[in-house]
Amino acid sequence: MTSAIVFDIDGTLADTPSAIAELIGDVVRGLGASPSRAEVLATVGKPLEASLAGLLGVSVDDDDATAEAAARYRARFAADVLSRGPALLLPGVPEGLDRLRAAGHLLGVATSKISTSALALLEAGGILDRFDTVVCHDMVERGKPHPDMALRALADLGAPAARSWYVGDTVTDMTMARAAALRTVGVSYGVDSAEALTAAGADHVVADFPSVIRVLAHGTAVTPHDLAGTSPEPTGALT
Incomplete structure (x- = not known):
C-alpha cells in the first residue's frame, strides 16, 4: 500500500525564516509600521496577506494597504531570497x-x-x-x-x-x-x-x-525524540 x-x-x-522575516520587516517598516523582531518572526510560515495586515495594524480586508505590502514583498522576494539558490x-x-x-x-x-x-x-x-x-x-x-x-x-x-x-x-x-x-x-x-x-x-x-x-x-532518531530527553518507541516507520 x-x-x-x-x-x-x-x-x-x-x-x-530569517531571510523572510527580514524582508517582511523591511516592507512593513517602509509603510510606517514598527514591529518587534519577535512579532515579525511569528508571521513566518503563515499566509502572507494576513501576516502583513496584522503587522501593519489594518484589517486583512483593507485591500489598499495589504495589497501594497504584498506587492512590495513579492517584488523583492526573488532578489532577497530566491537568489540564494541551493544554499x-x-x-x-x-x-x-x-x-x-x-x-x-x-x-x-x-x-x-x-x-x-x-x-x-x-x-x-x-x-x-x-x-x-x-x-x-x-x-x-x-x-x-x-x-x-x-x-x-x-x-x-x-x-x-x-x-x-x-x-x-x-x-x-x-x-x-x-x-x-x-x-x-x-x-x-x-x-x-x-x-x-x-x-x-x-x-x-x-x-x-x-x-x-x-x-x-x-522510527527512531540518533538525536533525542524531544529536547527534554525522552526516546519514543518506534511508531510505524517507513521501511
Whole structure:
C-alpha cells in the first residue's frame, strides 16, 4: 500500500525564516509600521496577506494597504531570497529526499505559500523534481491549521493517512497534520520550539534534517525524540 511523506517548506526544508522575516520587516517598516523582531518572526510560515495586515495594524480586508505590502514583498522576494539558490536548503535535505524516493515513498509539500512562491522556492533550491505534488494556500478553501492542504496532498498522492507522515516546524503544522490523521515529525530548528511542537502533539521532535530521515526510515532518531530527553518507541516507520 502506498505511503506518503508531506513536508512544509520554510524552516523545514529551507533555511528561509530569517531571510523572510527580514524582508517582511523591511516592507512593513517602509509603510510606517514598527514591529518587534519577535512579532515579525511569528508571521513566518503563515499566509502572507494576513501576516502583513496584522503587522501593519489594518484589517486583512483593507485591500489598499495589504495589497501594497504584498506587492512590495513579492517584488523583492526573488532578489532577497530566491537568489540564494541551493544554499537555502538545510543540510541533508537533497540527500534525504533522494533516500526516501529511492525507498519508494511518494513525497509532497503542503505549504502556506501561494503556488508561484512555493514553486519558485523549490525550483531555486533544486528540489522541485523530488515532489509528486505541491499543495499551496491558494489551492484550498482553508489553510493551516485546518486539514484541507494535507488532505489534498494525500488525495493527490493516493495515499492513506494511516501510512503517511507530515514534517513541519510550527504548531500550526502539527495541528493541521493531526486533524488530517497524519503521523508527525516536528523539527526544532525552524520557527517553534521543541516544547511547543511536543505540546501540539508531534509524534517525534528532532533537531536536524538527517534525524527526520532516520525517524521516517526506522522510527527512531540518533538525536533525542524531544529536547527534554525522552526516546519514543518506534511508531510505524517507513521501511
